[in-house]
Amino acid sequence: MRVGGWSGRIELPASAAYSTPTNGKTHGKIITKFLHTLFENAQHYEHPAVVKNCIIAILTRYNLEKSGIMIEKNTQGEVWVYAEIQEGALQNVSLELTGKARKLADTLGVAVGVVLLGNNVAQVAEKLIAYGADQVYLVEDKVLSDYRTDPYAHVFVELIKKYRPQIVLIGATPQGRDLAPRVASATQSGLTADCTDLEISDVTEKNGTVHPNLLLQVRPAFGGNIVATIVNYDQWPQMATVREGVMPLGEADTRRKGNIVKETVPLTDQSLFVVEVIKRELEKRKLNLGGAKVIVAGGAGVGSKENFAALFELADALGGEVGGSRAAVDNGFIGPEYQIGQTGTTVRPALYIACGISGAIQHRSGMQDSAKIIAVNMDREAPIFSIAHYGIVGDVKQVVPMLLQAFRERG
DSSP: OEETTEEOOOOOOTTOOOOOOSSHHHHHHHHHHHHHHHHHTGGGSSSHHHHHHHHHHHHHHTTOOOBTTBOOOOTTOOEEEEEOEETTEEOHHHHHHHHHHHHHHHHHTOOEEEEEEESSOGGGHHHHHHTTOSEEEEEEOGGGSSOOHHHHHHHHHHHHHHHOOSEEEEEOSHHHHHHHHHHHHHHTOOEEEEESEEEEEEEEOTTSOEEEEEEEEEEEETTTTEEEEEOOSSSSSEEEEEOTTTSOOOOOOTTOOOEEEEOOOOOOOGGGGSSOOOOOOOOOOSOOTTTOSEEEEEOGGGOSTTTHHHHHHHHHHHTOEEEEOHHHHHTTSSOGGGBBSTTSBOOOOSEEEEESOOOOHHHHTTTTTOSEEEEEESOTTOGGGGTOSEEEESOHHHHHHHHHHHHHHTO
16 A cells, blocks of 8 residues: 555455455455455554555545445434533533434434533433433543543444434534534534524435435525525434524423443544643633523614624613624624524524614524514514514614613613
8 A cells, every 4th residue: 555655565364265256346345344444453553544544545536435434324223412511511502402302303213312421421411311311322531531533533433333323413512513524424424514403304306216204404505595404315324513502492301211321432542642632721701692681683774883882781781692693793893703693693582682683584593582572673674573572663873772771760
């Protein structure tokens, strides 16, 4: 084999027996199986990383599958969720996805499994069961104390190979966005990022072929201008990432019973630890739109970055947060971290005050589940009024100061 400036000879085991292929397909399967065996045992060679790269190059060049790495389709497989831990705390997005997985699994008639990785994290397993998990697959190891891509992906892939779930859901957090594509690549699975909805349905192709009970993965496309529904009928497990707040957080049922399955995955391959965590520094999140009870959001109708100051003042008086539409972000009125909607954050506050927001579908989908919506807009035909509980037709620059004065007077 030759990669870059290195070349070497890989000897086959003397005891290996090889049959003469009867056709090209059989030949391909034999070669694929052999290459996969080499891949799994690459650490025994002088240059393991180079050997692995050679094998991947061969598989790609000749369009061969890595037998045993591509997961066989399992229509009775569980619906899985990755439980994300940060500083010992279970992230809300994992609980949101566990609740959604419960609904998907009930439709399919299968169980919900949650993958819990880390060190000294077993205490959160019962919480996951309370939110809908039937099985919690627990892998604890000191080397998993801090998240690192390679060891976490390796453990996750090994569990997938063993249990063959049909669906895997991961939060679209910085950690999830790093882990999901690595797992999808290793299992040769399809992955849809930033889904806004997930449902189960039969899918019929144009040629009449019916694929029953597929995961419909709905997400915005072309900058949020259209909504695409993506399906994966053969490259399983069906994988999707979902942003925090997109799925509602259900109620915990402490009476639920489930199983904690303790697994051990060898982590002796030193090539998994090329990245060393020297120090962790976490900056406290300054903005928490997903957890805000009150949000004052502005759109293009606010007019300028300077005019947003009045919205910040109103939000401060109400003990809330400020948000913005995509138009406000695109115009530079407010930063992208404040964006609410399909391509931003999904929110469900007790009170949402929409100021100068027309109410395009991309924005409405990210805030329409708010308990109470007050809309302020000069255009009485603006779509935002169709979902608002209270509407004020007027200039934001005049109405917002009046609202602020009224709230202050009422204490």
